[in-house]
Amino acid sequence: MSYKIVFFDIDGTLVNEDKQIPADALQAIAELKASGVEPVIATGRAPYFIKPLAEQAGIDSFVTLNGGYVVYKGQPLYSRTIPKTSLEALVKLAGEHQHGLVFEGEHEFFADTEDHPFITDSVMSLKVDMPGYNPEYWKTNDIFQVFLHCESQDEHLYETLLNELKLIRWHPQAMDVLPAGGSKAQGIEALLDKLGLTKEEAVAFGDGLNDKEMLEVVGLGIAMGNSHPDLLPYADYVTTDVNEGGVRNGLIHAGLLKG
Template sequence: MSYKIVFFDIDGTLINEKKEIPADTVKAIRELKGRGVEPVIATGRAPYFIKPLAEKLGIESYVTLNGAYVVYKGKPLYKREIPKSHLETLVTLAAQHNHALVFEGEHSFFASKENHPFVKASVESLKVDELPSYNPDFWRTDSVYQVFLHCESHEEHLYESKLPGLKLIRWHPQAMDVLPTDGSKAQGIEALLRELGLTAADAVAFGDGLNDKEMLDLVGFGVAMGNSHEELLPFADFVTTHVDEKGIRNGLVEAGLL
């Protein structure tokens, strides 16, 4: 099979725990492009969180916000906002438990509480340039594509079965992504593939986290990083080495792309 496009998660896949891109990963992406195969970022991060990394790797297209916002060659291609009614339920419940939310829009993000320690800890772990501004009513007036819910794992039960139309995916000890029940990176990838006239069988995907299950299950060849969450492994066609041990290169070699 000659694959035509490769989707890459960011955290734990393109970058390591220090939020650095291994030198061999940069080289492997460059070689992949040289062979005429298009690399695309597929991440839970917002588009404004990934620009420096995308520029360094020379990647122009990306599936962001867990599939809710897709850009191809610099132009928005697909958008899926969370319905206001779903957001209202989430906002009400979070307020009852005094939990902070961060609303992720198209161009920026805003917190429901000022200077909340969980917000600071989780967002700073992404090594981005700024913290969210304070605007608890952003969700009322603007499109929201994803939300961070800040609570710890022992508090998750407070939201289980109480958020119809929404699901939670933990990515930090103090934060979870909130997205539509049927939302995933796979949904955004399918939108991009349709635009390009490609099928899922034409694609390869690399990931390491719980939000990569649908993506690896969708594509023709799914690669789990050696440092992956154990629950992701059953969805992969191949488990490569650790992100810092030429994981990207070894996976591309296995896929027959390098």
């Protein structure tokens, strides 16, 4: 199979625990582009969280917000928002349990609580700016994703919302909240359709629980060596750790780079 496009998750895939892109991964992406294969970022992060990394890697097409907002060559292509009724139910329930929320819009993000320690810890782990404070932001703006801040033992408190919303843990104190059925795969399918490519012509790299659907929807799904164990059954191939040439070795396995 001659692959024509490759989707890369960011955290734990393109970047290591220090939120740095290893030099070998940068070189591999440059070689991939030179061969005519399109690199695309596919991340749970919002567009405003990825700009410096994308510029460093020379990538200008993104599937962001876990498939909720897609940009191709700098132009918005697809979006998927959370219904206001679902947001209202989430806000009510989180308020009852004093679990902080962060609302992610197209261009900015806001918390509903000031100085919440879980919000501080989770957002700082991404090495991005802290959100502003505006508990009403969700009422008047399109929201593509929400960070729900609670620990794993409290996840059961939100079971009543699972018909409307999907929860994916990415931090010991935080989960992504998407519309039910939402995933990176939706954004990838929209982009492939735009480009006239088949799923079989695509490769995807990931390491986290939000990468399951993405690895399944493409022709070759590659899990990083440092992946969450629960992701591995969804992968066609497991490459090495992000710090051990994982991106390059995966691209070699795909036949896209020479060993």
